[in-house]
Amino acid sequence: xxxxxxxxxxxxxxxxxxxxxxxxxxxxxxxxxxxxxxxxxxxxxxxxxxxxxxxxxxxxxxxxxxxxxxxxxxxxxxxxxxxxxxxxxxxxxxxxxxxxxxxxxxxxxxxxxxxxxxxxxxxxxxxxxxxxxxxxxxxxxxxxxxxxxxxxxxxxxxxxxxxxxxxxxxxxxxxxxxxxxxxxxxxxxxxxxxxxxxxxxxxxxxxxxxxxxxxxxxxxxxxxxxxxxxxxxxxxxxxxxxxxxxxxxxxxxxxxxxxxxxxxxxxxxxxxxxxxxxxxxxxxxxxxxxxxxxxxxxxxxx
Numbered sequence: 001x002x003x004x005x006x007x008x009x010x011x012x013x014x015x016x017x018x019x020x021x022x023x024x025x026x027x028x029x030x031x032x033x034x035x036x037x038x039x040x041x042x043x044x045x046x047x048x049x050x051x052x053x054x055x056x057x058x059x060x061x062x063x064x065x066x067x068x069x070x071x072x073x074x075x076x077x078x079x080x081x082x083x084x085x086x087x088x089x090x091x092x093x094x095x096x097x098x099x100x101x102x103x104x105x106x107x108x109x110x111x112x113x114x115x116x117x118x119x120x121x122x123x124x125x126x127x128x129x130x131x132x133x134x135x136x137x138x139x140x141x142x143x144x145x146x147x148x149x150x151x152x153x154x155x156x157x158x159x160x161x162x163x164x165x166x167x168x169x170x171x172x173x174x175x176x177x178x179x180x181x182x183x184x185x186x187x188x189x190x191x192x193x194x195x196x197x198x199x200x201x202x203x204x205x206x207x208x209x210x211x212x213x214x215x216x217x218x219x220x221x222x223x224x225x226x227x228x229x230x231x232x233x234x235x236x237x238x239x240x241x242x243x244x245x246x247x248x249x250x251x252x253x254x255x256x257x258x259x260x261x262x263x264x265x266x267x268x269x270x271x272x273x274x275x276x277x278x279x280x281x282x283x284x285x286x287x288x289x290x291x292x293x294x295x296x297x298x299x300x301x302x
Contacts, residue, residue: 124139
């Protein structure tokens with residue numbers, strides 16, 4: 001399927017390519033907040049393209065996934081030094097060490113209980129941190145599963161991907177875990193989000209598919225037109241229904257409807273170096289913003 005032409009698609013430089021923009025979210029101040037994973041920084045970008053960068057206390061801490069917390073601050077994982085970070089909208093940063101010293105925290109989201117929940121890729125654990133810094137960990141019944149992205153579900157629980165176990169997991173607020181194996185071997189799910197239809201939608205980077213799982217565990221998979229496109233992150237399209245996702249392998253942004261119909265948009269210009277799209281978010285203006293590891297943010301209006 002050839003990519004479609006967006007009504008408006010632009011790329012805005014935010015950092016040098018070596019800084020590595022990775023995750024992006026809409027902050028409580030109406031700005032876009034990004035992790036610069038290789039630079040050890042958090043960046044703030046306004047919709048008109050102004051960028052401010054905040055250096056963290058360690059250049060090698062590996063800030064990875066960022067989300068807006070219930071306290072009006074931004075919370076993020078520090079994968080390389082195994083801490084959870086917090087930064088206020090005025091740029092004041094703090095961090096908290098996880099109980100497992102080498103857990104490799106990755107995904108993070110706000111739960112229904114008002115705490116932040118995060119995955120630990122190297123420790124087979126899900127962590128929980130309150131806004132005042134109190135940490136708890138819950139072991140998973142899967143060894144070597146590589147828990148990756150995590151999101152709040154419609155049932156009050158947290159849902160997460162198990163990249164190396166080809167499964168999606170659910171953890172209740174009391175720590176009870178259920179694992180739902182996927183039909184496709186080698187699916188390697190990464191990103192996951194709660195869709196506007198109340199189901200959980202996720203991407204299978206290994207199989208080139210978009211998956212959907214209902215709260216009772218029923219899984220549906222939708223093969224992408226290019227199975228080698230390496231879908232990476234996914235976010236709900238609150239305005240138009242369905243979900244937006246990044247296709248890291250082909251340098252495109254994709255959209256999937258609730259019925260499984262796809263559209264894809266190529267990031268201009270289609271030339272080297274490859275844009276490497278990773279995290280994405282719907283901004284305050286309704287456009288889709290995508291972190292490109294080559295040092296830019298793409299803005300798409302369909």
